[in-house]
Amino acid sequence: MTGHGQRPPRRGQGQLESLVLSALREADGPATAGRVQECLGGDLAYTTVITILTRLLTKGAVTRERAGRSFVWTPVSDQAGLAAHRMRKLLDGESDRNAVLASFVTSLEPDDERLVRELLGRPGAERTD
Incomplete structure (x- = not known):
């Protein structure tokens, strides 16, 4: 919420997917969801980042590999x-x-x-x- 009790405008799903993909492309190799969240300034909840990454995985836009107890994510293409x-x-x-x-x-x-x-x-x- 903003200082006047108003929520910031909601971003559309496509816009969030673009932001997440941009963060992955700017990373130096595969990135964790936490790293993506940091790159986006931390204003998205971790669970939101995971949801977006999972949707992108379903669409074939990213891949993921197990890294310990977590996953690292990589964009499939530019x-x-x-x-x-x-x-x-x-x-x-x-x-x-x-x-x-x-x-x-x-x-x-x-x-x-x-x-x-x-x-x-x-x-x-x-x-x-």
């Missing part, structure tokens, strides 16, 4: 990789992938469309998953 992962999950949830991809590509700005075409034209762009 911000661009995480955004790409979210885009892929959204696409995987759609029944008409062709329509979604076509709509996405046609809605791109010309420079972005050109970049996508260049990336797809590079060797190794064709995957055989």
Whole structure:
């Protein structure tokens, strides 16, 4: 609560996840939840940090390893990789992938469309998953 009896504004789940991921990326290697809490200034409860890390683990954005009686957490990728992962999950949830991809590509700005075409034209762009 603030000095006038008002609570500070609540942050959204996505904003908290971004803060936690940023703290993990800035760490010199895997970090404990306590270390993440410290990096964020200590204004989040330890249990909140654990909850956010667990959600990120479920989403595939972080990994964890046992370290004694606790865990250490590591981000899976950078911000661009995480955004790409979210885009892929959204696409995987759609029944008409062709329509979604076509709509996405046609809605791109010309420079972005050109970049996508260049990336797809590079060797190794064709995957055989």
